[in-house]
């Protein structure tokens with residue numbers, strides 16, 4: 001593996017007294033899709049939210065250990081959280097477009113970061129992001145319509161476009177398809193495959209088929225620990241750990 | 254028999270029937286066919302014995318004066334010569350003689366014959382009250398006794414009665430509200446019989462002091478309410494200029510920045526502001542802020558009065574901060590966390606997120622909070638009576654004294670008044686307009702709040 005983009009070293013997370021993540025180590029490479037699987041409550045969301053410091057917004061959350069982005073500790077005092085989140089974008093479980101127009105949703109990031117000077121540059125970014133998110137053809141005639149008026153699958157692709165528009169290096173996705181039907185899911189999965197060329201993608205999913213379809217590597221979480229990480233093919237066909245095998249074969253619980 | 258005597262009799266009887274129901278139920282509880290516990294038999298009997306007769310006494314007592322008057326009015330002409338117009342006068346005299354406010358004059362036929370009729374009417378009314386009460390009680394008792402048997406489902410019946418009683422009680426408050434509205438409406442219609450509604454709503458001259466005698470100067474009286482509403486509006490605007498920024502900013506601090514422990518302390522303190530009696534704010538406006546503004550003016554070389562729209566508006570603004578802040582902080586907290594996270598996820602800072610995402614999403618609810626505060630401000634009376642003055646100036650300069658709708662209503666109604674002069678009736682017309690305006694504001698605000706809640710549920 002090349003030098004990884006993310007290196008997670010001995011990270012622990014507590015919510016009050018609840019020890020949600022227990023000394024987790026993980027490397028994430030460029031241009032790979034890595035999926036995180038595991039039973040509900042095992043800490044997948046908590047872990048993924050460590051990677052862009054989204055847990056800062058939770059009062060009771062405490063984190064220790066090192067998370068290096070390109071060798072830089074994102075929890076160090078010098079780290080600019082705003083820059084971090086611009087570099088590490090996030091797509092959430094439930095589509096959460098802002099109650100603004102489709103255009104303004106996508107233009108949100110570029111505007112606050114002052115990425116463009118002219119309206120036509122902004123138009124270009126919006127168009128490009130929507131194209132990458134595979135939504136352009138469906139919405140190009142109604143960019144002024146409110147984002148929440150789209151269907152669930154379209155809303156989720158809008159959120160992906162919104163994330164892409166900021167120009168991130170890594171995209172975190174926390175169960176991005178859990179609120180979508182199979183057709184919308186298939187579209188998002190195709191999209192993830194395309195996005196892999198430019199971004200590293202970390203995706204949390206409950207669907208093992210989805211993990212198998214979109215990711216090159218898979219990490220299995222159990223009660224706050226990573227039990228096993230490896231190539232997706234190997235994890236699903238020939239897991240080394242008993243716990244992983246139980247989960248994958250449905251014997252878990 | 255006095256009201257309390259009826260009440261005591263009623264209560265004793267109800268208790269007896271209650272005990273009877275209980276003990277009977279215990280006695281036949283061996284039959285195993287008990288639809289209800291002994292408690293329900295007791296309760297059923299208690300309600301049957303108490304409620305109908307109690308309601309009867311209550312309503313009858315309220316109607317008594319009217320009935321007596323009606324009886325006297327129909328019987329009096331047979332013993333005395335009474336013109337229909339002078340009946341009220343004679344009747345008042347009879348009331349006063351009977352109450353021994355006016356000494357009894359044996360040579361006055363009005364006193365002798367009239368009083369006999371009056372006393373007769375009182376007796377008729379109170380005897381029929383006793384008879385009716387007795388028969389209601391008798392029927393209720395018989396019904397209760399008849400029902401106290403093992404095959405009667407006392408539980409269902411008692412629960413049903415409880416439902417009806419509660420419904421009746423809740424209707425009373427609704428009916429009272431309508432009653433108040435109707436009486437204000439009725440008096441206002443009388444006012445508009447004397448002063449045209451057009452002059453009232455659009456006239457710019459307000460001097461309600463009509464002369465009592467024809468020959469007095471300035472007897473005309475002018476009822477153009479525009480300066481009065483203008484004063485209310487001006488003060489409300491000043492109050493909003495204080496309450497909106499302070500209320501909104503403290504709401505943002507409370508729901509976005511404050512730690513939950515800080516919030517737990519600060520929020521109640523802020524809400525205490527809403528619990529301070531308005532008369533205390535009135536002192537503050539009249540004795541501290543007003544003179545302060547005047548002195549400030551003196552130092553700047555302006556001639557200012559200590560009564561001004563500014564002083565009142567500032568204090569009123571402080572008073573309604575909690576209305577704005579508590580509703581705003583509720584709606585801000587109701588904006589889903591996922592929207593904020595979406596914004597943070599794009600690399601927005603906290604204040605950018607609040608400005609660009611949270612506030613726009615919460616705006617309708619915030620507007621509703623502000624509207625409720627406005628309706629509170631325009632209905633506020635004590636502060637304006639104490640500190641605004643009574644000069645009906647039509648001005649948009651907040652340094653001048655103005656008067657408000659509520660302050661005018663107070664002055665129009667305080668002191669000795671004839672209750673059908675235009676001056677007095679004008680108070681009701683003002684009240685009606687105020688009522689309609691606040692009602693509309695409230696309805697609209699509640700509508701917005703409700704729609705807003707639905708949006709995120």
Ligand SMILES: Nc1ncnc2c1ncn2[C@@H]1O[C@H](COP(=O)(O)OP(=O)(O)OP(=O)(O)O)[C@@H](O)[C@H]1O
Nearest residue numbers: 015018020039040041042043044045046047058060
């Ligand atoms: N905001 C929070 N405050 C306190 N505890 C939390 C919070 N979020 C999560 N936890 C706790 O941390 C643990 C891990 O939760 P997390 O949401 O990371 O699980 P998950 O693997 O994402 O589950 P799911 O598959 O159901 O989404 C759980 O025990 C949960 O109760």
Ligand SMILES: [Mg+2]
Nearest residue numbers: 044045046174
């Ligand atoms: Mg989760």
